[in-house]
Amino acid sequence: MNTGDAKTPKLGVREATKIYHTASGDLLALDRCTLHVAANEIVSVVGPSGCGKTTLLWSMSGLHGLSDGEILLDGKPVTGPHPDIGLVFQEANLLPWRNLDANINFPFEIKGEKPDRAWIAHLLDRVGLDGFGGKFPRELSGGMQQRAAIVRALSLKPSVLLMDEPFGALDSFTRDEMNRLVEEIWLDAPTTIVFITHSIEEAIFLSDRVIVLSPRPGRVAKEYPVPFPRPRSMEIMATREVFDLTNAIKMDIVGGRAGTKARRPAETAA
């Protein structure tokens, strides 16, 4: 698959730098992080915890601004929340006082738009939540809640879907199931997906490309293309190639954490 150098990338992150100003001083979370995502590409971002993955994703979504650099969607700078960008949060983040239907209706209420009922019904059916509309989040399993969150994000037909460790809290069987679901949804209607995870297997199973971030401050340390055709079977995951790839990425993350060269003086100076 084209990795996005040929024409204008769907989503571009150019020299993204993010400094948090906290009570205990400034904290450099992202340092001149640059990456591009092609249209309909699935890119995973992995990296040690606290390296700035969520910061990067929130910047891409326009939820918070950058200290320096820019985010480009179809070549245009993203300066705030954008209707073409859908976000799936670290936990399902459903509103507990609303039932499933009302949760999925929430974005439309905010935007004052009429929901596309047929599309939503199709999505609910697709993820196996047909008939659960009257249930409250507390009545749904973790997997079902996350499916609902995916439906909520897709209901607005975004052209870019950003997912922040969406399945991190799920058990490994449910997680595998959710990964297959994401693949199916993508095969149905390809979109551009940026997927943050701390599971290397999940990253390899889902993506066209895995990007490894350095420890904080986050910047792109390595990139690995994942050239397997879709749909990917679980058997592929047991091959030598995947094993080697997994190990290489693991070494990048662990090695990067042990190394000292990733620590930049800017972090303490700023």
Added chain:
Amino acid sequence: MSSDAIPEFHKAKAGDGRDVSLTNLSAFSGGPGVKSGREVAAIVVVAVIVIGGLEFALRFFEVPQYIMPPPSLIAWALFDEFPLIAPHLGYTLVELLSGFAIGAVVGLILAAVVTQFPFAEKIVAPYILLLVTTPMLALVPLLILRFGFGYTPRIIAVALAAGPMVMINAATGFRRVDSAKIALARSYGASTLQIFWKIRAPMALPMILVGLMIGAIFGLLTAVGAEMVGGGFGLGNRLTTYSSMIQMPQFFAVVLILSILGILIYVLFFLIGKKWASWEA
């Protein structure tokens, strides 16, 4: 709040301000509920034993009526005297409802506004604490001097007692920012007002209900207390009148009415909480 805040999901669970109120929502998760036949039977049996035992003991030991009349006499007095007590119940309810309504509305608005501005909140907080901790009953003589013996001083006292209770609990509710939920709304381009009505208000609702319940009960206490201080009407006035005339069965009949009022307030808010705020239990 800072637009940069990224929620720490796992920490948020433990204590994002949910536990800093006078009471908490266990008020809505336990308490009265649908009871089985056996439970009802047990409750009735215990009640009969307690009331019957009291009746028997008071008569057997010949406790003088001015100390404690037996339950049967109180029940009779309640029945016999009710036409005379009823108008006073009405006066007390008028004071309670109007004072509570004023206090609750002002308290809610203040809580909503003040929590939007953390700096303003820091400035107002000590005064609210002062209002919460000062028994408003203490002001009643002063209010009577200023406003006379009518409804006015009592309604003011009830409002002053209920308002701060509503405010302090509602503020706790409004302060419960779940940055992930606010970020969710913002990701769809929600305005500050939309975030307030669609995220902050529903999240605060359970605490608001707790505040309303406590406020109403404090309001009832204050109304009765104010009636005991001065003015010729209201249930509190009946208490002082009956006790000065040593009409103890009638006195306890009024006490019983007040207990029932208090319980009704509790049950009312319990049911509202069960219906509208049970998502949190």
